[in-house]
Amino acid sequence: MIHLTILLIFAAFLFSAGVYGVLARRNAVLVLMSIELMLNAVNVNLVAFAQYLKDLTGQIFALFVIAVAAGEVGIGLAIVILIYRNRETIDVDKIDLLKW
Amino acid sequence: MTGPDVAALIIALVGAVAAFRMVTSRNVVRAALYLVVTLAMVGATYILAGAEFVGWTQVLIYVGAIVVLLLFALMLTRAPIGRDTLDNQQRLLALIVGVGVLVGLVFLIQGAFGGKKIAVHATHTQEVGASLFSGYVLPFEVVSVLLLAALIGAVVLARKDDTE
Amino acid sequence: MIAYSWLIPALPAVAFFVIFLLGSRLPGRGAPVGIVAVAASLGMSIVVLGQIAAGHGPFESSIQWLQVGGLRLEFGEYIDGLTAVFFVVVCLISLCSQVYSLGYMKGDRRFSSYYAFLSLFTASMLNLVIADNLFQLLVGWELVGICSYLLIGHWWEEKENSDAAIKAFVVTKTGDVPFLFGIFVLTLAAGGVANIPQISNMAASGQLGTGLLTVAALLLFGGAIGKSAQFPLQVWLPDAMAGPTPVSALIHAATMVCAGVYLVGRMYMVFAPSGHALAFVGTIGAITMLIAATMALVQDDIKRVLAYSTVSQLAYMIASLGLGPAGYTPAFFHLFTHAFFKALLFYGAGSVIHAVHTNNMSEMGGLGKRMRTTYWTFAVGTAALIGIPPLAGFWSKDDIIATAFNTHHYAIWIVALITAFLTAVYMTRAFLMTFRGEYRGEGHPHESPAVMLAPMVFLAGLAIVAGFLGAPFIHGAFHYWVAFPGGETERFNWALTILTVAVGLTGIGVGWVLYRDYREVDPLKRLGGLWTLWTRKYFMDDIYNEGIRHPIQYPIAGATASFDRTVIDGAVNGVGLSTRRLSGVLRYIQSGNVQRYAVFLFAGVAILAFVITRL
Numbered sequence: 001m002i003h004l005t006i007l008l009i010f011a012a013f014l015f016s017a018g019v020y021g022v023l024a025r026r027n028a029v030l031v032l033m034s035i036e037l038m039l040n041a042v043n044v045n046l047v048a049f050a051q052y053l054k055d056l057t058g059q060i061f062a063l064f065v066i067a068v069a070a071g072e073v074g075i076g077l078a079i080v081i082l083i084y085r086n087r088e089t090i091d092v093d094k095i096d097l098l099k100w
Numbered sequence: 101m102t103g104p105d106v107a108a109l110i111i112a113l114v115g116a117v118a119a120f121r122m123v124t125s126r127n128v129v130r131a132a133l134y135l136v137v138t139l140a141m142v143g144a145t146y147i148l149a150g151a152e153f154v155g156w157t158q159v160l161i162y163v164g165a166i167v168v169l170l171l172f173a174l175m176l177t178r179a180p181i182g183r184d185t186l187d188n189q190q191r192l193l194a195l196i197v198g199v200g201v202l203v204g205l206v207f208l209i210q211g212a213f214g215g216k217k218i219a220v221h222a223t224h225t226q227e228v229g230a231s232l233f234s235g236y237v238l239p240f241e242v243v244s245v246l247l248l249a250a251l252i253g254a255v256v257l258a259r260k261d262d263t264e
Numbered sequence: 265m266i267a268y269s270w271l272i273p274a275l276p277a278v279a280f281f282v283i284f285l286l287g288s289r290l291p292g293r294g295a296p297v298g299i300v301a302v303a304a305s306l307g308m309s310i311v312v313l314g315q316i317a318a319g320h321g322p323f324e325s326s327i328q329w330l331q332v333g334g335l336r337l338e339f340g341e342y343i344d345g346l347t348a349v350f351f352v353v354v355c356l357i358s359l360c361s362q363v364y365s366l367g368y369m370k371g372d373r374r375f376s377s378y379y380a381f382l383s384l385f386t387a388s389m390l391n392l393v394i395a396d397n398l399f400q401l402l403v404g405w406e407l408v409g410i411c412s413y414l415l416i417g418h419w420w421e422e423k424e425n426s427d428a429a430i431k432a433f434v435v436t437k438t439g440d441v442p443f444l445f446g447i448f449v450l451t452l453a454a455g456g457v458a459n460i461p462q463i464s465n466m467a468a469s470g471q472l473g474t475g476l477l478t479v480a481a482l483l484l485f486g487g488a489i490g491k492s493a494q495f496p497l498q499v500w501l502p503d504a505m506a507g508p509t510p511v512s513a514l515i516h517a518a519t520m521v522c523a524g525v526y527l528v529g530r531m532y533m534v535f536a537p538s539g540h541a542l543a544f545v546g547t548i549g550a551i552t553m554l555i556a557a558t559m560a561l562v563q564d565d566i567k568r569v570l571a572y573s574t575v576s577q578l579a580y581m582i583a584s585l586g587l588g589p590a591g592y593t594p595a596f597f598h599l600f601t602h603a604f605f606k607a608l609l610f611y612g613a614g615s616v617i618h619a620v621h622t623n624n625m626s627e628m629g630g631l632g633k634r635m636r637t638t639y640w641t642f643a644v645g646t647a648a649l650i651g652i653p654p655l656a657g658f659w660s661k662d663d664i665i666a667t668a669f670n671t672h673h674y675a676i677w678i679v680a681l682i683t684a685f686l687t688a689v690y691m692t693r694a695f696l697m698t699f700r701g702e703y704r705g706e707g708h709p710h711e712s713p714a715v716m717l718a719p720m721v722f723l724a725g726l727a728i729v730a731g732f733l734g735a736p737f738i739h740g741a742f743h744y745w746v747a748f749p750g751g752e753t754e755r756f757n758w759a760l761t762i763l764t765v766a767v768g769l770t771g772i773g774v775g776w777v778l779y780r781d782y783r784e785v786d787p788l789k790r791l792g793g794l795w796t797l798w799t800r801k802y803f804m805d806d807i808y809n810e811g812i813r814h815p816i817q818y819p820i821a822g823a824t825a826s827f828d829r830t831v832i833d834g835a836v837n838g839v840g841l842s843t844r845r846l847s848g849v850l851r852y853i854q855s856g857n858v859q860r861y862a863v864f865l866f867a868g869v870a871i872l873a874f875v876i877t878r879l
Contacts, residue, residue: 001102001104001105001217001218002105002108002148002220003108003215003217004216004217004218005209005210005213005214005215005216006105006108006109006112007108007112007145007149007218008213009112009205009206009209010115010116010145012202012205012209013112013116013202014115014119014138014142015201015202015205016198016199016202017119017120017122017198018119018123019194019197019198019201019866020123020195020197020198021122021123022859022862023193023198023859023862023863024187024188024190025123025188026186026187026188027186028177029128029170029173029174029177030131030186031859032173033122033131033132033135033170034123036139036162037119037123037135040138040142040162043142043158044142044145044146047146047149047154048218051218051220051221051223052218054221056223056227056231059151059153059154059228060228060231060232060236062146062151062154063153063154063157063228063232066154066158066162067161067243067246067247068243069166070161070165070166070250071247071249071251072250073169073170074169074250074251074253074254075250075254077169077170077172077254078254078255078257080173080177081173081176081177081257082257082258084176084177085260092857092858092859093188093189093857093859095856096855096857097856098858190859190860190863193863194859194863196867197866197867200867200870200874201866201870204870204873204874208873208877
């Protein structure tokens with residue numbers, strides 16, 4: 001028997017750390033890593049509830065999230081590299097053309 | 101506190117510390133390695149909770165593939181090292197928001213599921229596979245197409261333009 | 265056919281849009297479109313009039329446009345004899361004016377827009393005439409006003425012309441204010457019904473109190489005073505001569521000014537039960553006909569003579585309506601005949617002006633020898649206006665004067681006789697000064713092109729024969745077309761007729777004696793004070809300027825303007841300025857930094873979560 005709250009609070013901590021990383025990190029690759037952290041938090045939730053409710057659907061969804069996350073990282077890193085090639089930097093706060 | 105509880109607590113603590121170090125580290129490569137630890141601990145919780153197939157998938161794809169990909173990206177973009185360059189000006193703001201989210205979630209979780217327990221039962225890979233290829237076969241195929249598209253997209257985006 | 269009467273105003277309206285949008289790209293720069301449209305309308309009008317004459321009763325139909333509270337706004341048509349007669353008059357004069365303009369406005373810089381507005385003018389007037397409810401009538405009424413503004417100011421490059429246009433607009437608008445309130449009063453009193461036949465029925469059956477009807481009638485008459493240039497708002501019409509002459513003809517004969525008379529006629533059920541309202545109408549008419557005729561005596565501008573003559577003749581119609589139901593038919597009979605010979609006179613004046621390039625009769629003279637057709641047609645028009653039997657004006661004017669006598673309105677009768685005398689004098693004067701004697705101007709005037717003469721000859725023919733439609737001997741049909749219940753009366757009296765004709769002939773004689781030979785100094789100057797009074801238009805322009813305009817313009821308008829500049833503009837600019845300042849601060853939020861946006865996103869989600877779960 002495992003307390004459900006241990007897993008859920010672990011997931012909440014991962015998510016919050018991910019939020020902090022997305023907001024505070026300057027390097028685009030680190031921002032992507034932080035997003036991975038948030039996705040993992042979601043997966044922990046899915047699996048925890050799948051086991052808690054004895055329903056396989058949560059696990060299946062976790063698998064799909066992993067697959068989609070893999071694709072997302074691939075595309076995200078391709079964009080990062082493209083930006084680096086064009087601007088010689090991947091600092092997110094320097095990429096601010098979308099403004100007044 | 102049962103045995104699995106203690107194990108889960110230890111795994112969660114290690115993962116949490118690694119996650120915290122990952123988002124505060126001054127060294128990008130170290131941050132990536134902390135990410136490996138965190139992801140491995142997440143995988144461990146899956147296995148502990150009885151979802152062994154998802155756990156091994158986690159280790160294989162995340163630790164094996166995605167982190168490697170991230171390390172390659174760090175190498176290719178020659179990421180600089182040091183706190184001043186790794187964090188931006190709104191660290192404090194981000195901290196407030198992050199802590200706010202954490203506090204909110206913890207209170208919600210405690211209020212909704214405090215004291216609830218998981219009866220650990222191992223789900224075999226066979227069950228997962230049967231479910232995946234019967235009820236979820238269409239989403240599975242769609243995900244394969246998505247990955248193909250991501251593959252092509254990544255190649256197109258990252259390719260050097262030869263026409264210039 | 266009657267059911268399709270709505271096509272009559274619709275055709276010129278369509279012509280307006282076609283000409284206005286396509287303009288110079290059309291063949292003939294748009295003129296043929298307008299002419300064909302109005303000719304088609306005229307054809308339909310004649311058919312409709314024929315059906316009315318054949319005894320097809322009043323026709324009404326309407327569609328709901330929108331409903332506001334208890335008030336239903338409708339588009340509809342109400343066709344009776346009055347409507348049909350107006351259809352014919354408006355379309356006929358409009359057609360003549362458009363044909364005439366082919367010559368008169370040839371090579372004008374805004375030829376297409378001129379034709380567009382002529383079409384719109386016609387359509388507006390026809391809409392006013394066809395309207396079966398007060399609000400539709402108001403739409404036509406205001407459109408007529410704006411069209412006359414546009415056409416009077418057609419040559420707006422000269423300030424005098426645009427001033428005249430503004431004056432016409434503002435002065436008629438002054439009358440529109442009471443008119444609008446009259447509509448409100450009537451509609452409210454009738455319980456949200458704006459339908460004219462229904463209101464008429466209510467008024468006739470006594471459902472609306474006499475006091476209320478008096479108020480409503482007087483308010484409505486305010487609009488008629490403005491539109492039909494009656495005392496004390498007659499000042500705009502002479503200035504409106506600044507417009508092109510065919511427009512003057514259209515305004516004076518068929519549209520604009522006739523709208524006021526039409527309004528009184530259309531709403532006559534509201535006027536008829538109220539003795540006070542009728543007395544007021546009659547008095548205004550009598551005052552106007554007299555002062556306008558005296559002012560016409562002293563004008564040098566040939567168009568102004570005709571303008572004052574129009575005011576005076578309209579006053580005949582108004583006064584006739586003031587006589588009670590018996591005066592109803594004579595008023596519209598006079599309007600009918602007047603349309604032909606007044607348009608004819610304007611075309612004649614336009615032809616003369618076209619030839620000598622001046623409006624001043626002191627620079628004309630002797631044109632009879634050089635412009636034979638103009639001369640003869642103008643002579644017919646003059647004789648018709650004076651009322652020489654058996655021309656059109658004789659029948660209608662005699663009808664009014666006889667009715668005044670028969671209904672025991674002796675004051676109006678005497679004023680009408682005096683005015684008839686003055687009319688004869690000033691028309692003789694204008695005729696002699698223009699066409700007789702030696703030419704006093706420069707250059708070699710020549711006859712106008714055939715396209716201008718054709719409408720004149722046509723109208724001259726009508727000015728001769730139109731009167732027989734209402735002639736008493738042969739039981740003229742007009743009195744069956746346009747009739748008001750209770751208006752049957754003794755219509756012909758030899759003694760009165762002989763008296764009226766004698767007065768007219770005396771006027772001609774006096775005019776002949778005074779103006780047979782041209783004199784540098786007008787013989788009427790010997791009247792001294794009266795001459796000054798007349799040339800200064802009874803000082804009414806001055807009274808309006810000094811008494812109304814200046815007190816408004818300087819203290820009130822000045823205060824308003826400074827209030828506008830400081831407070832209103834200040835507020836507007838302040839809003840703009842503070843918005844800019846605020847946005848200067850706020851735009852830093854839009855930094856382009858996606859992480860900053862993400863902070864707001866997550867903070868927002870967190871706050872929302874807190875709020876929703878009430879932690």
